[in-house]
Amino acid sequence: MAVFGTVFMPEMAITTFENDTWSETKFVSSESIPMHPGAHVLHYSSTCFEGLKAFRHDDGGIYVFRMDQNLNRFEQSSQLLNLPAIDKAQVEQMILSIVGQYASDVPEPPGSMYIRPTHVGTEASIGKAAAPSLTSLLYVLLSPVGDYFTGGAKPLRLLLDETGMRCAPHMGMIKSGGNYASALGPILAARSEVQADQILFCPNGDVQETGAANFILIDGNEVITKTLDSSFLHGVTRSSILTLAADLGMTVSERNISVDELLERAAKPGVEAALSGTAAVLTPVGTFIHNDKEYQVGNGEAGPTTQKLRQALNDIQWGKAPDKHNWLVKVK
Structure with missing residues (x-):
């Protein structure tokens, strides 16, 4: 099986913005994009993207999940950049x-077609370090993917980092490539030094x-996650999981959480922690690492509520449960 996100459909949809207008959509080869070496994006990181999925149902229909929310965030990211x-x-x-066009290539569940709309500044001007690009390129790339965790989702080890940040605070709610690049150094160091899977x-x-994911804490019937602000990404999967938790009668608390509270709650029996995102859906966390000490979350294994919420989301995406919130759009 190919590594997640490394196989692409041979064509993509593309449009360009020039002279204050968007061109008609074209379908071109996915092998390359036309871009000047002085393009704004290559020097000043004027880029944002989205990640969403299309799913195959038993009736043969292909459905895109929560496209409206991804388009809203795509619009917001473009505006903020x-x-x-x-x-x-x-x-x-x-x-x-x-x-x-590639409906026949959408895998059966748990696979899906990963959809990557991308918007980049293309104006050839290396003198625009403090000015925006007046031209841009927008394309939609497809990648058929399997389950993100081929051997099952084992509980992750998270290093709690109180000194660093994923990105600049005002950039957090923008889905931009630079945010991911800025977190790579600390993440790689954490993997090497304390065998952490990720940094929280x-x-x-x-x-x-x-x-690369939002964080959720589950304590009994309560789901706790940080209240939305500009410092972190407003995840579509996060929003979906919170909605499903409320549907199940759980209490949803969107508020700030301190490291002290997190570690105190983690020690309680039955407490669960998880990461939410488009690729990994809802992934259990089994261990926190803080100040050279390890703290087991609950029993250290994937908890029943995490599994229940993940399954509830998958069931809607896969057409196994009613789509009560109208999250799915059928591909014509």
Whole structure:
């Protein structure tokens, strides 16, 4: 089985923004994109992207999950990076058209078609370090993927880092490549030094998110996660899990959590922790590492509530349960 996200469909949908207007959508080879070496994105990181999935149901239908939320965030990221405003209706049609073109390649569950809309500044000007790109390129790339965890989702080990940050605070809610790059050094060091799978960034003791996923704590009937602000990504999977938790009668608490509270709760029997994201859905956390000490979360294994919430989300995505919140869009 190929590594997650390394196989691509041969064509992608593409449009360009020039002279204050978006071009008609074209379908071109996924092998390359036309870009000047002086393009704004290559020097000043004017780039944002989205990650969403299309799923195959038993009736043969192909459905895209929560596309409206991803388009809203894509629009917001573009705006906050001062990229040209996207045309959401056009991008929606680009997604539906390219997924429809490769509908026969959408894997059976637990696989899916990963959809990656990307927006980059293309103006050839290396003098614009303090000015936005007036031209841009927007494309939609497809990658058929299997289950993110081929051997099952084993509980993760998280290093709690109170000194560093994933990215600049005002950049947190933007889904931009630079945010991921800035977290790589600390993550790789944590893997090497304490065998951590990820870092949970907790600047000044405030529990935020890991390098690539939102964080959720489950204590009995309560789901606790940081309240939304500009310092971290507003995850679509996070939002979906909180909605499903409320549907199950759980108490959803969106509030700040301190490292002290996190470690205190982690020691209680039955407490669970998890990471949420498009690729990994909901992944259990079994161990926190803090100040050279290890703290087991609950019994250190994947907890029943984490598994129940993950399954509830998958069942909707896979067409096994009713889509009560109208999260799925059928590909025409």
